[in-house]
Amino acid sequence: MNDSRPDLPYRIHALELGPMENFIYVVEDIASRRAAVVDPAWEPEEILALALGKGLTITDLLLTHSHHDHINGIEQVLESAPSARLHLLKPEAEFWGRALARPELHHGGDTLQLGETEIRFLHTPGHTPGSACFHLPAGDDLITGDTLFVFGCGRCDLAGGDPEQMFHTLKDLRTGLPRHTCIHPGHNYSVKPTSTLDEQAEGNPFLHFHDIGDFVHYRMHEHDRVRNSPYGPVRRKNAG
Ligand SMILES: [Fe+2]
Numbered sequence: 093m094n095d096s097r098p099d100l101p102y103r104i105h106a107l108e109l110g111p112m113e114n115f116i117y118v119v120e121d122i123a124s125r126r127a128a129v130v131d132p133a134w135e136p137e138e139i140l141a142l143a144l145g146k147g148l149t150i151t152d153l154l155l156t157h158s159h160h161d162h163i164n165g166i167e168q169v170l171e172s173a174p175s176a177r178l179h180l181l182k183p184e185a186e187f188w189g190r191a192l193a194r195p196e197l198h199h200g201g202d203t204l205q206l207g208e209t210e211i212r213f214l215h216t217p218g219h220t221p222g223s224a225c226f227h228l229p230a231g232d233d234l235i236t237g238d239t240l241f242v243f244g245c246g247r248c249d250l251a252g253g254d255p256e257q258m259f260h261t262l263k264d265l266r267t268g269l270p271r272h273t274c275i276h277p278g279h280n281y282s283v284k285p286t287s288t289l290d291e292q293a294e295g296n297p298f299l300h301f302h303d304i305g306d307f308v309h310y311r312m313h314e315h316d317r318v319r320n321s322p323y324g325p326v327r328r329k330n331a332g
Contacts, residue, residue, distance in 0.1 A: 100231045101208040104276060105142060106285065110134030112161050113280040117235055118142055119228070124207030128152040129169060130226060130235050131278060133161055136168035149173070152206060155180040156237025156278055157223040158188035159250075170194070179204060181215055184222025187252050200224075216265065218258025219246030225265070232273040234289075240265060240275055242282035243323035245298040248311050255308040259301065265289065266299055281321040295325025 105118040116139060117130040127148035129139055143150050150173035155163060158180070170176060170193060182197040198204075200215025212227040216239040223246075226235040238246035239261060248255040271290040293299050297315070301307035319326075 097231060102206070102228060102230070104228075104233055104235075105146075106276065107135075107138055107142060108280050108285075109138060110161060114161055115276065115278055115280055115285070116165075117276060118148070119206060119209065119211065119235075120146060120148055121207030121209040125149060126151045126207045128154055128204070128206050128211065130154045131156055131162040131237065132165040132169040133163060134165060136165035136172075139165065139169060140172050150176050152176055152204065153178045154204075154211070154224075154226055154235075155184070156225065156235065156239070157220045158184055158190070159220070159238070162237065162278060167193075179213075181213065181222040181224045183215070183217070184220060184224065187221045198224075214265075216240075216261045218248055218254055218261045219250075220252045221254070221257075223261075227269065227273075232270050233276060234265075234269065234273050235276045236265075237278040240292070240296075240298075241277040241279060241323065242275065242284060242287045243292070243296050243325055244281055244319075244321070245296070245311070246278075255311045256304060258298075258311065259304045259307045262298055266293055282323045291325075294328070297326040300326075300328050 103120045107116045109116055114133055119128040125148050127143050127150045132153055153176055177194050177196050179196045185197050198213045202213045204211045214225040216223050216225045219238045223239050225239055248258050273289045274286055276286055
């Protein structure tokens with residue numbers, strides 16, 4: 093939540109919904125009263141109530157990826173937001189293979205203008221082939237879906253997962269965005285709901301690897317044996 097930053101054109105509201113600790117985000121453009129819902133799922137009535145309570149019109153739905161726990165409220169939200177458009181990356185739509193109402197397919201680097209708020213689509217494959225993160229450059233917020241969790245990262249052993257792609261994706265995020273960037277993950281799996289890339293570079297074990305083979309082994313064979321949520325920081329092995 094960034095209500096304490098009055099200079100920004102937007103606010104991010106987080107709802108924790110459903111049995112899998114999903115975070116659903118409502119991005120509010122303050123001037124236009126438009127809202128974008130990221131990953132509408134589980135209890136659409138809660139999402140709609142939040143928008144209604146703040147006087148917002150939902151104009152856009154954004155999907156980080158197509159897994160059931162991130163999309164199972166799409167229809168109900170669209171019913172109540174008949175002019176809203178559904179945004180996802182083209183490779184995710186191809187992976188998903190489902191007929192969608194009012195889709196707008198994007199490529200990494202595309203931007204969406206939500207009133208005065210710019211939202212940039214980043215293609216971040218690894219958890220699924222067309223996973224996306226959404227970057228709000230005005231405040232350097234990053235909505236990360238199941239790509240990057242606070243002190244964790246998404247599984248790569250499900251259909252379409254690829255740990256080698258995840259290695260490169262995480263490296264690109266860590267090196268390509270400002271270190272003060274605030275991440276907003278798709279699940280509440282950690283000891284706290286948000287974090288900075290700087291803090292993740294220090295304490296997220298998935299950002300500690302230099303060797304791709306070591307990363308793949310840890311993601312696929314080791315991590316789930318040695319760690320349980322809520323995830324806390326892990327010290328770098330060679331950090332002393
Ligand atoms: Fe997922």
